[in-house]
Amino acid sequence: MQGTGGSHTPVLVNEVVKLLVLHDAGLYIDCTFGRGGHARAILQRLGRRGRLVVIDRDPAAVLAAEQLAGEDPRVQVARSSFALLEQLAHAAAITGQVDGILFDLGVSSPQLDDSQRGFSFGHDGPLDMRMDNESGFTAAQWIAAVSTRELAEVIRAYGEERFAARIARAIVREQALAPITTTQRLAEIIARAKPVWEKTLHPATRCFQALRIVINDELEELKLGLRMAVKVLRSGGRLVVISFHSLEDRIVKRFIRDESRGRSTPRSLPPRVAAEGLTLKRVCGPMKPTVEEIARNPRARSATLRVAEKLL
Numbered sequence: 405m406q407g408t409g410g411s412h413t414p415v416l417v418n419e420v421v422k423l424l425v426l427h428d429a430g431l432y433i434d435c436t437f438g439r440g441g442h443a444r445a446i447l448q449r450l451g452r453r454g455r456l457v458v459i460d461r462d463p464a465a466v467l468a469a470e471q472l473a474g475e476d477p478r479v480q481v482a483r484s485s486f487a488l489l490e491q492l493a494h495a496a497a498i499t500g501q502v503d504g505i506l507f508d509l510g511v512s513s514p515q516l517d518d519s520q521r522g523f524s525f526g527h528d529g530p531l532d533m534r535m536d537n538e539s540g541f542t543a544a545q546w547i548a549a550v551s552t553r554e555l556a557e558v559i560r561a562y563g564e565e566r567f568a569a570r571i572a573r574a575i576v577r578e579q580a581l582a583p584i585t586t587t588q589r590l591a592e593i594i595a596r597a598k599p600v601w602e603k604t605l606h607p608a609t610r611c612f613q614a615l616r617i618v619i620n621d622e623l624e625e626l627k628l629g630l631r632m633a634v635k636v637l638r639s640g641g642r643l644v645v646i647s648f649h650s651l652e653d654r655i656v657k658r659f660i661r662d663e664s665r666g667r668s669t670p671r672s673l674p675p676r677v678a679a680e681g682l683t684l685k686r687v688c689g690p691m692k693p694t695v696e697e698i699a700r701n702p703r704a705r706s707a708t709l710r711v712a713e714k715l716l
Contacts, residue, residue: 414441415646415704416693420506421445423687423711424644429453430503433493433636435486435629436460437469438512446506447476454478459492461485461536464514487625489632503641505633509626510648511535511616513703523616525591525608531584533612533619543615544585552576562623562651563614571597571611587612613649623651630659634683637714643684644711653690653708660686660712687711 414420420442425432428451434443437460446456457480458469466483473479482492486507493499515521519529522543531544547555556572559565574597575584584590591608598607617623633643643660647653663684689710698705 413701414445415508415701415707416691416697416709417442417445419691419709420508420644420646421449423709424504424506424642425449426640426642427454427503431455431457431498431501432504432506433457433459433489433502434506434508435489435633436506436508437465437481438462438508439465439468439514440472442506442508443469443472443479447478450478452478455480457482457492457496457498459484459486459489462512462515463536463538465512485625485629487628487632489629490635493632493636499636500638502636502638505637505641505643507626507629507633507643507645509622509646509652519587522587523612525587525606525612528586528588531587531590533616535620540619543590543619544583546615546619547575547579547584547590550576558618559611559614561614562617563610563612564650565610565614567598567600570599573597617651623655626652626655627659630656634663634714639714639716641714642687642711643714644709647708647710648706653710656710657690660684660689660710664712682715684712685715687713 425446428449430450432446432455434446434456437443437458443456443458450456455478459482460466460469461484463483466481469479469481473481484492490499493502511523516524519527521537522530522532531542531547533543534540552572555575556569559571560568565571571594574593575590578584578593584593594608594611601607637643645656647656664682664686689708691709693704693707
């Protein structure tokens with residue numbers, strides 16, 4: 405995630421570069437280019453022989469990445485979901501050769517600050533929420549077709565919202581009266597339906613998170629991307645992940661835990677035999693931004709960094 409107000413301040417940038425880039429002539433992949441904050445910091449650490457592959461599915465992010473590639477021949481750009489990481493690596497003939505992979509999850513500040521993208525209720529705009537706004541269905545289209553039960557389940561599971569059923573009923577009721585097509589109208593419906601508001605959180609925050617996750621299939625994409633990363637990394641390569649909410653972090657934490665214990669290894673086996681089932685070792689995490697960084701970039705406050713290293 406990027407910084408505030410449309411700026412491009414990467415979160416935990418010094419920590420990421422230090423933990424990710426162990427070889428200045430290495431090959432690295434930034435799976436979530438955004439506007440290139442981390443990518444530029446990685447390039448500063450790399451030497452002339454280093455290479456950086458950057459991936460994003462947002463057309464605006466890809467345009468920014470292509471501009472960077474035009475300035476720096478060490479950069480290669482792929483417009484894609486990181487869930488296709490293994491296929492991209494295979495096509496580029498770099499499977500098993502990558503020294504480090506970065507995932508900076510969530511929505512970027514340019515996406516949040518652009519009202520036309522529909523990620524935020526801070527300014528009114530079309531209810532879109534697609535990471536790739538040139539394909540797939542919008543949040544407005546999804547709401548128009550969803551049942552009350554499914555909507556409640558999504559809000560409860562992905563937004564961790566305790567008033568999910570009540571909010572879902574209100575949304576479906578209002579949708580029947582007139583299509584919900586703007587962020588402000590949806591936020592107002594949610595606010596009216598929610599009987600208790602949290603002091604430090606807008607009443608629509610959890611629901612907007614839930615809708616964004618389901619529209620972009622974010623959690624399944626993350627699970628796939630992590631599995632692909634292990635296949636693409638070389639032995640000793642680093643996996644660095646920054647997450648911004650508990651659902652993402654839980655997936656990352658459990659993935660690293662399972663891969664560092666041996667997913668299918670019975671506990672009854674001797675330690676030497678059990679170790680043969682391991683693919684990762686935990687390096688560090690959870691790591692949080694400093695108070696000073698949060699003061700400079702308030703959107704960093706929810707960031708969590710975890711790092712693992714490939715063993716096999």
